[in-house]
Amino acid sequence: MAVIADKCPEIKVTLVDINIQRIEAWNCPDFEKLPIYEPKLKYLVKKNRNKNLFFTCDLKNSISEADIIFISVNTPTKSKGLGAGYASDLKWVESSARSIAKYAKNNTIVVEKSTVPVRTAELIKKILLVNDFDKQNQTESKSFAVLSSPEFLAEGSAIEDLENPDRVLIGGEDDDALEKLSLIYQRWIPKNKIFITSLWSSELSKLTANAFLAQRISSINAISSLCEPTGADVREVAKAIGADSRIGNKFLNAGPGFGGSCFQKDLLNLVYLCKYYGLKEVANYWEQVILLNEWQKTRISKLIVDTFFGTVTSKKIVILGFAFKSNTDDTRYSPAISIVNDLMENGANLIIHDSQVSENQINAALNEEKSIKNSFEGTWQFSKDLKNSFKNAHAIIILTAWDEYLNIDWKGLSKVMKRPAWLFDTRGIIDEDSFLNIPLNIWKIGKGVVREIK
Numbered sequence: 001m002a003v004i005a006d007k008c009p010e011i012k013v014t015l016v017d018i019n020i021q022r023i024e025a026w027n028c029p030d031f032e033k034l035p036i037y038e039p040k041l042k043y044l045v046k047k048n049r050n051k052n053l054f055f056t057c058d059l060k061n062s063i064s065e066a067d068i069i070f071i072s073v074n075t076p077t078k079s080k081g082l083g084a085g086y087a088s089d090l091k092w093v094e095s096s097a098r099s100i101a102k103y104a105k106n107n108t109i110v111v112e113k114s115t116v117p118v119r120t121a122e123l124i125k126k127i128l129l130v131n132d133f134d135k136q137n138q139t140e141s142k143s144f145a146v147l148s149s150p151e152f153l154a155e156g157s158a159i160e161d162l163e164n165p166d167r168v169l170i171g172g173e174d175d176d177a178l179e180k181l182s183l184i185y186q187r188w189i190p191k192n193k194i195f196i197t198s199l200w201s202s203e204l205s206k207l208t209a210n211a212f213l214a215q216r217i218s219s220i221n222a223i224s225s226l227c228e229p230t231g232a233d234v235r236e237v238a239k240a241i242g243a244d245s246r247i248g249n250k251f252l253n254a255g256p257g258f259g260g261s262c263f264q265k266d267l268l269n270l271v272y273l274c275k276y277y278g279l280k281e282v283a284n285y286w287e288q289v290i291l292l293n294e295w296q297k298t299r300i301s302k303l304i305v306d307t308f309f310g311t312v313t314s315k316k317i318v319i320l321g322f323a324f325k326s327n328t329d330d331t332r333y334s335p336a337i338s339i340v341n342d343l344m345e346n347g348a349n350l351i352i353h354d355s356q357v358s359e360n361q362i363n364a365a366l367n368e369e370k371s372i373k374n375s376f377e378g379t380w381q382f383s384k385d386l387k388n389s390f391k392n393a394h395a396i397i398i399l400t401a402w403d404e405y406l407n408i409d410w411k412g413l414s415k416v417m418k419r420p421a422w423l424f425d426t427r428g429i430i431d432e433d434s435f436l437n438i439p440l441n442i443w444k445i446g447k448g449v450v451r452e453i454k
């Protein structure tokens, strides 16, 4: 919405949320305190806030004034009830639709922006339609057109992705509404990148795009595990296969497993959908992408423990990075959560550093998991000070590819570590050839032990 406001100064964009603290944070005079970290976002909010970009809790007036409403609420995996563990919880979509039905005036275009299971637009339509039946009791008439326009931005590069998307998808049946939304995007996106589809194709394309992206990561992670014992290097393999234009070179970085709020949720949703339609084999196929991802995280924890001859009890280990990827402070489903938990279960004492994630966030993420698992033997401490974290540490594990970790003074810091000191690079960002006189053993994803001090 910040990008729409920036590209279309004559359009008034209002962000509405029922969470007062969140809206207060978006309206905070100190732009360093905006609720999420995303490169360039601060700049756009600063430039447009209270000009044509507004943040408010006033649901009623915002809805009744709007010509177009984007439903952009979260749709987490259901934790209980029918479809628990797989299906998306649509309660926020439903309550948004109810509010729109209640407060909207005249003709309103409702755009489904949240990632939703296929045919959710039907649910929204039904809720809005019920309102149409009540129309005779109202003085003014109202009508709705429902469109689907899923979001393809990735965290960490959100603004860039929105300013220059590969494509924009708009699904729907109402030509007038389709044209209106398309014209907004056409303000900065070439028309040939705006695809008009049916509602259901649009909804299914979103789930499928994420499933295919996640599948590439599980595929390359699977190959990383084969590279390590065979002497191949997963980066060389990725480069070789990526050069085939039919495969392409993006999303082939082996790592500790995918995280983030989208891939797992959307895959589970797809699995649920396939099961619902009786497509057991198809459901199993996509579920395997998630299972492989879980396995990748566990295998990394296990190989670290194995390196220390089966025990990390009371060993000091420095964790570099807790966010699910670099350039974001988001920790949802971060592979760091399960790897950190596994190491603590094995009694390790961890020092956790991240360039953007706060101690409170780490605490919340770990506590959430802790209630599911048993109590841990190990401990963790937060550190903003990289320099002092390494003292007496037995190992360092890179879990997020923050740029800052590329500039670490390994020579100086490794001297204060316990010998034999280990560096586990689960993101494959370290150039082991530059470690010539540095007393560190190095394990690298998709290559295995690349340096061992005898």
Ligand code: UGA
Pocket: 115, 151, 152, 153, 154, 155, 156, 210, 213, 217, 250, 251, 252, 253, 254, 255, 256, 257, 258, 259, 260, 261, 262, 263, 324, 325, 326
């Ligand atoms: C993902 C998709 O990339 C977006 O297109 C989509 O719009 C978004 O989900 C969504 O549905 O909202 P996001 O989860 O923000 O975006 O971030 P990604 O860049 O896709 O990374 C996801 C995870 O995969 C991260 O943990 C990342 O480290 C990992 N990854 C990514 C790899 O391990 N290797 C790669 O080569 C790429």
